[in-house]
Amino acid sequence: MAGGGELKLLGTWASPWACRVRIALHLKALSYDYVEEDLDNKSDLLLTSNPVHKKVPVLIHNGKPISESLVIVQYIDEAFASNGRSLLPSDPRERAIARFWAAYIDDKITASWKQAFSAKTEEERLEGTKQLLVAVETLEGGLRVCSKGKPFFGGDSVGYLDVVLGGLLPWLQGTEALCGVEILDAARTPLLSAWAERFGALDAAGVLPDVGGLVEFAKVRRAQQAAAAAAAAAKN
Ligand SMILES: N[C@@H](CCC(=O)N[C@@H](CS)C(=O)NCC(=O)O)C(=O)O
Structure with missing residues (x-):
């Protein structure tokens, strides 16, 4: 190694x-x-x-x-700088931009995804989904800037932001199934939609969990949370 x-x-x-x-x-x-x-x-x-x-x-x-x-x-x-290509860009400004969008993914995409996903009411779910779609549309602009027309955020090859968003990909796809909404939609976010296809075809994507398994796992967690909330309400 x-x-x-x-x-x-x-x-x-x-x-x-x-x-x-x-x-x-x-x-x-x-x-x-x-x-x-x-x-x-x-x-x-x-x-x-x-x-x-x-x-x-x-x-x-x-x-x-x-x-x-x-x-x-x-x-x-x-x-492990000598193992393969660098994930972060070598140029300090481009590195700063990659870190900016990584923070955006964690602040905006993750926060709204969690809200959509763990909503207790239909109203909360709709609000979370709405915010998630807005955040994803903004990220489409981030992909345009970072990729400069190339296949990945990292350019010709996978970079830091591809890794950052790639880890979330099965969850975003699972949320489409759970919330009944296209999140990475070819019409609204064509670059991200094509990116998701490309990323999903990489060898590295083999480490990701199966979307169907995640959806089942999420349904069980939701049911457990609802039961715990109902039990807590009955106590008060
Ligand atoms: N900001 C953290 C988030 C990590 C996180 O939320 N991990 C969850 C599992 S998906 C966890 O360990 N939760 C346990 C807990 O909250 O007690 C990161 O990027 O590593």
């Missing part, structure tokens, strides 16, 4: 954030031990490795943990 050392990833199969890390590790051709966490019963290793947030993913490199998916993907790019 160029860059050297032992890598261990703490994740869950359905976590879009852990998927980002798995995509980056795949692109850099790095082998690693994968530990599937039970988030209802977090391991001591997770709690001691990420004491601030207690969340996955955590990448442990030579016994030293790194948390937060965006930080981890950048770390992998820097620590």
Whole structure:
């Protein structure tokens, strides 16, 4: 392994954030031990490795943990710079632009997706979906700027933003099924729609979970949350 050392990833199969890390590790051709966490019963290793947030993913490199998916993907790019192509652009301004859109994806796309997805009422679901569609249309502009007419955010090959959005892709596709709305729509966001097709065809996309499995998982989680809310309401 160029860059050297032992890598261990703490994740869950359905976590879009852990998927980002798995995509980056795949692109850099790095082998690693994968530990599937039970988030209802977090391991001591997770709690001691990420004491601030207690969340996955955590990448442990030579016994030293790194948390937060965006930080981890950048770390992998820097620590294993000689493994394949760089994910972040080499030009400082282009690197800053890539980081800007990564923050946009986490702030706007993720926030509205979560709202659409975990809405308790039809009204909340519609509002979340509306905001998600607006955010995705804005991101279409980000793809236009970053790709400069090439296939990926990273240009001719997959880069940092492709990894950042790619981890979310099965969830966005699953949300289409769950909320009955086209999110990456060929008419409204043609660049993102074509990007999703291209990204889904990459070898690296093999690390992503199956959309049907995610939809089933999401339905079970929703039912559990609804039951817990009903039980809490009955107590009061
Ligand atoms: N901002 C974090 C988000 C990580 C996150 O939300 N992880 C979830 C799993 S998808 C988690 O570990 N949740 C456990 C908890 O909230 O207790 C990242 O990018 O890594």
